[in-house]
Amino acid sequence: MKKVGVLGGTFDPPHLGHLLIANEVYSALDLDEVWFMPNQEPPHKEKSDSVKNEERLQMLNLAIENNDHFKIAAIELEREGRSYTVDTMKILNARFPNFQFFFIIGADMIEYLPKWHKIDELIKLVKFVGVERPEYSHQTDYPVLYVDVPAMEVSSSMIRERIKNGKTVRYLLPDPVIHYIEEKHLYGT
Numbered sequence: 001m002k003k004v005g006v007l008g009g010t011f012d013p014p015h016l017g018h019l020l021i022a023n024e025v026y027s028a029l030d031l032d033e034v035w036f037m038p039n040q041e042p043p044h045k046e047k048s049d050s051v052k053n054e055e056r057l058q059m060l061n062l063a064i065e066n067n068d069h070f071k072i073a074a075i076e077l078e079r080e081g082r083s084y085t086v087d088t089m090k091i092l093n094a095r096f097p098n099f100q101f102f103f104i105i106g107a108d109m110i111e112y113l114p115k116w117h118k119i120d121e122l123i124k125l126v127k128f129v130g131v132e133r134p135e136y137s138h139q140t141d142y143p144v145l146y147v148d149v150p151a152m153e154v155s156s157s158m159i160r161e162r163i164k165n166g167k168t169v170r171y172l173l174p175d176p177v178i179h180y181i182e183e184k185h186l187y188g189t
């Protein structure tokens with residue numbers, strides 16, 4: 001049985017926090033792969049209109065290109081509307097009956113778990129793996145497997161804000177992603 005971590009996200013843009021937690025969980029749980037899964041519409045927040053799905057996908061490709069164990073699962077881009085994880089996990093479990101999936105979430109999403117769509121059903125479909133994130137609690141009543149990772153205070157919104165204000169984002173996200181953002185004039189560059 002293949003053990004696969006799934007890191008769902010908006011990745012607008014992908015940053016070193018995403019790569020760090022994916023690699024820590026990959027290593028701690030001895031996973032075979034981690035799949036980075038960009039959503040179509042995040043269920044709980046508005047995504048920026050200015051960046052296209054293809055651009056988020058391309059940035060993700062660039063972010064993971066030097067790691068053979070990291071893959072992209074574009075499954076949520078195949079359907080319109082909000083990307084509820086419960087729907088996605090039903091599809092993944094049906095398509096890959098011999099895989100065991102671990103859904104990786106940062107502490108902000110652990111705090112939000114009670115509000116996830118059909119959470120009581122979802123919790124039976126996948127094992128959640130939670131990680132530290134500065135300023136959020138990882139305590140929860142849900143059965144989340146906790147993996148200790150070095151806390152990294154970086155977020156996509158912080159990066160968008162820094163770019164908008166002309167601040168450097170070097171060492172917060174991979175260089176090829178920065179070059180792509182500059183080339184495509186994303187986030188107001």
Ligand SMILES: Nc1ncnc2c1ncn2[C@@H]1O[C@H](COP(=O)(O)OP(=O)(O)OP(=O)(O)O)[C@@H](O)[C@H]1O
Nearest residue numbers: 008009010011017105106109133152154155156157
């Ligand atoms: N620095 C971080 N530390 C721990 N978990 C993180 C970190 N950044 C993102 N994550 C987790 O990665 C997943 C995808 O995050 P997402 O793509 O929404 O990035 P984000 O930085 O949270 O974006 P935004 O700031 O726009 O809300 C979520 O489960 C989130 O909790």
Ligand SMILES: O=C(O)c1ccc[n+]([C@@H]2O[C@H](COP(=O)([O-])O)[C@@H](O)[C@H]2O)c1
Nearest residue numbers: 008009010039042043044084085116117
């Ligand atoms: O299904 C839900 O209700 C739900 C609520 C919040 C977040 N999620 C998923 O959790 C992942 C991280 O969310 P985000 O918005 O931080 O990118 C992403 O795959 C979302 O689709 C899912």
